[in-house]
Amino acid sequence: MSVIRNAELPRSALPGIDHVTLAGSAQGLAHLSVWQQSIAPGAATPPHRHDCEEVVIIQSGRGELHLQGRVQAFGPDTTLVVPRNAVHQIINVGEAPLALIGILSVSPVPVFFPDGTPIELPWHS
Protein backbone atom coordinates (compact mmCIF):
# COMPACT_ATOMS: atom_id res chain seq x y z
CA MET A 1 0.00 0.00 0.00
CA SER A 2 1.57 3.29 -1.08
CA VAL A 3 -0.86 5.73 0.60
CA ILE A 4 -1.66 5.00 4.23
CA ARG A 5 -4.27 6.89 6.25
CA ASN A 6 -2.60 7.28 9.62
CA ALA A 7 -5.89 7.31 11.54
CA GLU A 8 -6.67 3.81 10.25
CA LEU A 9 -3.43 2.25 11.50
CA PRO A 10 -3.40 -0.02 14.57
CA ARG A 11 -2.60 1.75 17.85
CA SER A 12 -0.43 0.29 20.56
CA ALA A 13 0.94 1.46 23.88
CA LEU A 14 3.53 1.12 26.61
CA PRO A 15 2.85 2.73 30.01
CA GLY A 16 2.58 6.47 29.29
CA ILE A 17 3.39 6.06 25.58
CA ASP A 18 0.80 5.87 22.80
CA HIS A 19 2.27 4.44 19.60
CA VAL A 20 1.41 4.06 15.91
CA THR A 21 3.84 2.51 13.43
CA LEU A 22 3.36 4.67 10.33
CA ALA A 23 5.61 2.58 8.11
CA GLY A 24 8.00 -0.33 8.43
CA SER A 25 8.48 -3.94 7.48
CA ALA A 26 4.72 -4.43 7.09
CA GLN A 27 4.92 -2.03 4.12
CA GLY A 28 7.88 -3.87 2.61
CA LEU A 29 10.55 -1.62 4.10
CA ALA A 30 13.85 -3.04 5.37
CA HIS A 31 15.78 0.18 6.00
CA LEU A 32 13.18 2.55 7.50
CA SER A 33 10.78 2.35 10.39
CA VAL A 34 8.67 5.42 11.19
CA TRP A 35 6.83 5.72 14.48
CA GLN A 36 4.33 8.29 15.75
CA GLN A 37 4.25 8.52 19.54
CA SER A 38 2.71 10.62 22.28
CA ILE A 39 4.42 10.52 25.68
CA ALA A 40 2.23 11.60 28.61
CA PRO A 41 3.36 14.32 31.04
CA GLY A 42 5.83 12.80 33.48
CA ALA A 43 6.27 9.67 31.40
CA ALA A 44 9.42 8.56 29.61
CA THR A 45 10.90 5.92 27.39
CA PRO A 46 13.13 3.47 29.24
CA PRO A 47 16.86 4.06 28.84
CA HIS A 48 17.59 2.01 25.72
CA ARG A 49 19.61 1.69 22.53
CA HIS A 50 19.19 0.46 18.97
CA ASP A 51 21.72 -1.03 16.58
CA CYS A 52 20.69 1.61 14.02
CA GLU A 53 20.59 5.36 13.55
CA GLU A 54 17.62 7.33 14.92
CA VAL A 55 16.14 10.77 14.31
CA VAL A 56 13.26 12.09 16.43
CA ILE A 57 11.15 15.06 15.33
CA ILE A 58 9.49 16.78 18.29
CA GLN A 59 6.17 18.18 17.09
CA SER A 60 4.83 19.55 20.37
CA GLY A 61 5.63 19.47 24.07
CA ARG A 62 8.79 19.81 26.11
CA GLY A 63 11.25 17.19 27.20
CA GLU A 64 14.72 16.09 28.02
CA LEU A 65 17.01 13.92 25.93
CA HIS A 66 19.33 11.85 28.09
CA LEU A 67 22.05 10.71 25.70
CA GLN A 68 24.99 8.72 27.02
CA GLY A 69 24.88 10.53 30.35
CA ARG A 70 24.35 14.03 28.96
CA VAL A 71 21.02 15.81 29.55
CA GLN A 72 19.68 18.24 26.92
CA ALA A 73 16.37 20.08 27.24
CA PHE A 74 14.23 20.59 24.15
CA GLY A 75 10.98 22.23 23.13
CA PRO A 76 8.67 21.78 20.15
CA ASP A 77 9.86 21.99 16.54
CA THR A 78 13.19 20.40 17.31
CA THR A 79 15.03 17.41 15.89
CA LEU A 80 16.97 14.92 18.00
CA VAL A 81 19.78 12.86 16.48
CA VAL A 82 20.74 9.62 18.23
CA PRO A 83 23.82 7.77 16.95
CA ARG A 84 23.84 4.00 16.49
CA ASN A 85 23.96 2.15 19.82
CA ALA A 86 23.99 5.35 21.92
CA VAL A 87 22.06 4.79 25.15
CA HIS A 88 19.23 7.33 25.28
CA GLN A 89 16.01 8.19 27.06
CA ILE A 90 13.31 10.74 26.23
CA ILE A 91 11.41 12.22 29.18
CA ASN A 92 8.33 14.44 29.01
CA VAL A 93 9.09 17.19 31.54
CA GLY A 94 6.19 19.42 30.45
CA GLU A 95 2.51 19.57 31.30
CA ALA A 96 1.23 18.62 27.85
CA PRO A 97 1.70 15.45 25.80
CA LEU A 98 5.04 15.16 24.01
CA ALA A 99 4.20 14.40 20.37
CA LEU A 100 6.99 13.03 18.23
CA ILE A 101 7.91 11.16 15.07
CA GLY A 102 10.59 8.52 15.65
CA ILE A 103 12.59 7.49 12.58
CA LEU A 104 14.91 4.47 12.61
CA SER A 105 17.24 3.20 9.90
CA VAL A 106 16.17 -0.43 9.97
CA SER A 107 12.93 -2.39 10.06
CA PRO A 108 12.03 -4.29 12.16
CA VAL A 109 13.84 -2.40 14.94
CA PRO A 110 15.83 -4.29 17.58
CA VAL A 111 15.67 -2.45 20.94
CA PHE A 112 17.91 -3.19 23.91
CA PHE A 113 18.28 -2.11 27.51
CA PRO A 114 21.73 -0.54 28.12
CA ASP A 115 23.08 -3.92 29.29
CA GLY A 116 22.11 -5.53 25.99
CA THR A 117 18.96 -7.31 27.15
CA PRO A 118 16.42 -7.22 24.31
CA ILE A 119 13.25 -5.20 24.93
CA GLU A 120 10.11 -6.83 23.56
CA LEU A 121 7.95 -4.14 21.97
CA PRO A 122 4.15 -4.56 21.85
CA TRP A 123 4.02 -3.11 18.33
CA HIS A 124 5.10 -4.28 14.89
CA SER A 125 8.13 -2.14 14.08
Place this chain on the structure above:
Amino acid sequence: MSVIRNAELPRSALPGIDHVTLAGSAQGLAHLSVWQQSIAPGAATPPHRHDCEEVVIIQSGRGELHLQGRVQAFGPDTTLVVPRNAVHQIINVGEAPLALIGILSVSPVPVFFPDGTPIELPWHS
Protein backbone atom coordinates in the same frame (compact mmCIF):
# COMPACT_ATOMS: atom_id res chain seq x y z
CA MET B 1 24.74 18.27 17.80
CA SER B 2 22.04 16.08 19.34
CA VAL B 3 19.25 18.66 19.73
CA ILE B 4 18.58 20.81 16.67
CA ARG B 5 16.19 23.77 16.62
CA ASN B 6 14.48 23.42 13.27
CA ALA B 7 13.88 27.17 12.90
CA GLU B 8 17.64 27.77 13.00
CA LEU B 9 18.46 25.40 10.14
CA PRO B 10 19.40 26.73 6.70
CA ARG B 11 16.50 27.00 4.26
CA SER B 12 16.72 26.14 0.59
CA ALA B 13 14.33 25.98 -2.33
CA LEU B 14 13.50 24.62 -5.75
CA PRO B 15 10.76 26.32 -7.80
CA GLY B 16 7.57 25.91 -5.71
CA ILE B 17 9.31 23.86 -3.01
CA ASP B 18 10.66 25.24 0.27
CA HIS B 19 13.13 22.87 1.91
CA VAL B 20 14.91 22.35 5.22
CA THR B 21 17.17 19.36 5.86
CA LEU B 22 16.36 18.44 9.46
CA ALA B 23 19.04 15.75 9.73
CA GLY B 24 21.50 13.98 7.49
CA SER B 25 25.17 13.56 6.82
CA ALA B 26 25.95 16.96 8.37
CA GLN B 27 24.85 15.42 11.70
CA GLY B 28 26.98 12.32 11.18
CA LEU B 29 24.21 10.16 9.75
CA ALA B 30 24.89 7.72 6.90
CA HIS B 31 21.58 5.84 6.81
CA LEU B 32 18.95 8.54 7.39
CA SER B 33 18.16 11.85 5.76
CA VAL B 34 15.11 13.76 7.00
CA TRP B 35 13.68 16.66 5.01
CA GLN B 36 10.92 19.15 5.79
CA GLN B 37 9.28 20.60 2.71
CA SER B 38 6.37 22.80 1.72
CA ILE B 39 5.10 22.47 -1.84
CA ALA B 40 3.09 25.45 -3.12
CA PRO B 41 -0.40 25.01 -4.62
CA GLY B 42 -0.02 23.78 -8.19
CA ALA B 43 3.65 22.94 -7.73
CA ALA B 44 5.21 19.48 -7.80
CA THR B 45 8.42 17.57 -7.45
CA PRO B 46 9.88 16.45 -10.76
CA PRO B 47 9.32 12.78 -11.59
CA HIS B 48 12.36 11.20 -9.96
CA ARG B 49 13.76 8.18 -8.15
CA HIS B 50 16.27 7.40 -5.40
CA ASP B 51 18.44 4.34 -4.86
CA CYS B 52 17.02 4.08 -1.34
CA GLU B 53 13.72 3.63 0.47
CA GLU B 54 11.52 6.65 1.15
CA VAL B 55 8.63 7.45 3.49
CA VAL B 56 6.74 10.75 3.26
CA ILE B 57 4.50 11.99 6.07
CA ILE B 58 1.87 14.43 4.81
CA GLN B 59 1.18 16.92 7.59
CA SER B 60 -1.27 19.21 5.81
CA GLY B 61 -2.61 19.83 2.33
CA ARG B 62 -3.87 17.61 -0.48
CA GLY B 63 -1.95 16.01 -3.28
CA GLU B 64 -1.40 13.21 -5.71
CA LEU B 65 1.29 10.56 -5.58
CA HIS B 66 2.28 9.42 -9.05
CA LEU B 67 4.11 6.16 -8.45
CA GLN B 68 5.34 4.14 -11.41
CA GLY B 69 2.40 5.26 -13.57
CA ARG B 70 -0.29 4.89 -10.89
CA VAL B 71 -2.01 7.98 -9.48
CA GLN B 72 -3.19 8.01 -5.86
CA ALA B 73 -4.85 11.00 -4.19
CA PHE B 74 -4.07 11.79 -0.57
CA GLY B 75 -5.06 14.26 2.12
CA PRO B 76 -3.43 15.33 5.37
CA ASP B 77 -2.31 12.89 8.07
CA THR B 78 -1.27 10.28 5.57
CA THR B 79 1.94 8.36 4.99
CA LEU B 80 3.36 7.59 1.55
CA VAL B 81 5.72 4.66 1.02
CA VAL B 82 8.00 4.74 -2.01
CA PRO B 83 10.06 1.61 -2.75
CA ARG B 84 13.73 1.82 -3.75
CA ASN B 85 14.17 3.12 -7.31
CA ALA B 86 10.43 3.53 -7.94
CA VAL B 87 9.80 6.57 -10.17
CA HIS B 88 7.54 8.96 -8.29
CA GLN B 89 6.21 12.50 -8.26
CA ILE B 90 4.29 14.42 -5.60
CA ILE B 91 1.89 17.11 -6.84
CA ASN B 92 0.04 19.66 -4.72
CA VAL B 93 -3.49 19.59 -6.16
CA GLY B 94 -5.01 21.65 -3.33
CA GLU B 95 -5.32 25.33 -2.61
CA ALA B 96 -3.06 25.36 0.47
CA PRO B 97 0.61 24.51 0.88
CA LEU B 98 1.41 20.80 1.04
CA ALA B 99 3.52 20.33 4.17
CA LEU B 100 5.49 17.10 4.44
CA ILE B 101 8.37 15.30 6.10
CA GLY B 102 10.46 13.29 3.63
CA ILE B 103 12.49 10.43 5.09
CA LEU B 104 15.16 8.61 3.09
CA SER B 105 17.25 5.59 4.06
CA VAL B 106 20.63 6.99 3.08
CA SER B 107 22.56 10.24 3.49
CA PRO B 108 23.56 12.02 1.36
CA VAL B 109 20.68 11.17 -0.99
CA PRO B 110 21.34 10.49 -4.69
CA VAL B 111 18.38 11.68 -6.82
CA PHE B 112 17.85 10.77 -10.47
CA PHE B 113 15.46 11.62 -13.27
CA PRO B 114 13.63 8.50 -14.52
CA ASP B 115 16.26 8.05 -17.27
CA GLY B 116 19.05 7.90 -14.69
CA THR B 117 20.38 11.43 -15.13
CA PRO B 118 21.48 12.72 -11.71
CA ILE B 119 19.54 15.68 -10.29
CA GLU B 120 21.70 18.26 -8.56
CA LEU B 121 19.92 19.39 -5.40
CA PRO B 122 20.52 22.88 -4.01
CA TRP B 123 20.51 21.57 -0.44
CA HIS B 124 22.83 19.43 1.65
CA SER B 125 21.01 16.13 1.99
